[in-house]
Amino acid sequence: MTKTRPLILFRCAACGLALTHPVRLLDEVIALPSEDGVDLLVEGCCWRDDRPGRTTGRFLLNCKDIVNTRYHDDPRRTNGCCGPSGIDGVNVLCANGHEVATECSDCWTGPHHTELEPNTFIIAELPFSASWRTDTVLSLARVMCESRDFSALPILADALQDAGCDTDIILNYCRGPNPPHVRCWVVDLVLNEEERGAEEQMRARVEVRP
Ligand SMILES: [Zn+2]
Numbered sequence: 001m002t003k004t005r006p007l008i009l010f011r012c013a014a015c016g017l018a019l020t021h022p023v024r025l026l027d028e029v030i031a032l033p034s035e036d037g038v039d040l041l042v043e044g045c046c047w048r049d050d051r052p053g054r055t056t057g058r059f060l061l062n063c064k065d066i067v068n069t070r071y072h073d074d075p076r077r078t079n080g081c082c083g084p085s086g087i088d089g090v091n092v093l094c095a096n097g098h099e100v101a102t103e104c105s106d107c108w109t110g111p112h113h114t115e116l117e118p119n120t121f122i123i124a125e126l127p128f129s130a131s132w133r134t135d136t137v138l139s140l141a142r143v144m145c146e147s148r149d150f151s152a153l154p155i156l157a158d159a160l161q162d163a164g165c166d167t168d169i170i171l172n173y174c175r176g177p178n179p180p181h182v183r184c185w186v187v188d189l190v191l192n193e194e195e196r197g198a199e200e201q202m203r204a205r206v207e208v209r210p
């Protein structure tokens with residue numbers, strides 16, 4: 001059995017609000033894209049930016065993995081033509097108004113990403129008990145994984161709850177309004193034997209660049 005990296009979640013250090021979807025930490029990212037306008041990282045992962053000459057302790061994520069946030073009240077922080085350029089300081093606040101991140105998503109400032117600022121977050125591991133993987137839970141997850149049709153996520157939430165799952169982040173996500181299109185982190189979490197494959201796929205997509 002392969003040991004997989006746990007899903008982690010970033011929370012605002014000031015108020016505890018979840019700031020990201022559950023994501024997996026990548027290590028040893030060999031090459032990052034440098035072109036304008038593309039995503040720096042695929043969804044579902046994060047990378048600790050320890051490149052020389054940069055402030056250490058920053059975590060980089062796909063902009064779509066950031067939740068419960070809004071842009072800074074000061075419009076000078078969000079300058080840009082088609083998205084904030086990220087060169088005017090912290091531009092993302094948690095929904096309770098704490099400065100937490102810098103989004104770079106303009107057309108000319110390199111790959112799009114959001115950087116969580118050092119010391120503004122705490123990292124929590126997402127709890128998932130093996131006893132929640134009942135036959136019903138597993139078969140629902142397998143069907144969704146194979147069909148890429150995630151419309152049964154609310155049913156999966158009920159099945160998980162029947163099995164004893166009380167993790168709000170998982171249940172609320174499954175019952176939320178926007179089912180994912182390609183991958184679902186809850187389904188991946190249930191089918192943990194497939195996590196390794198998913199992680200390597202993500203790494204390959206991050207690393208293989210022309
Ligand atoms: Zn906060």
Ligand SMILES: [Zn+2]
Nearest residue numbers: 081082106107
């Ligand atoms: Zn632009």
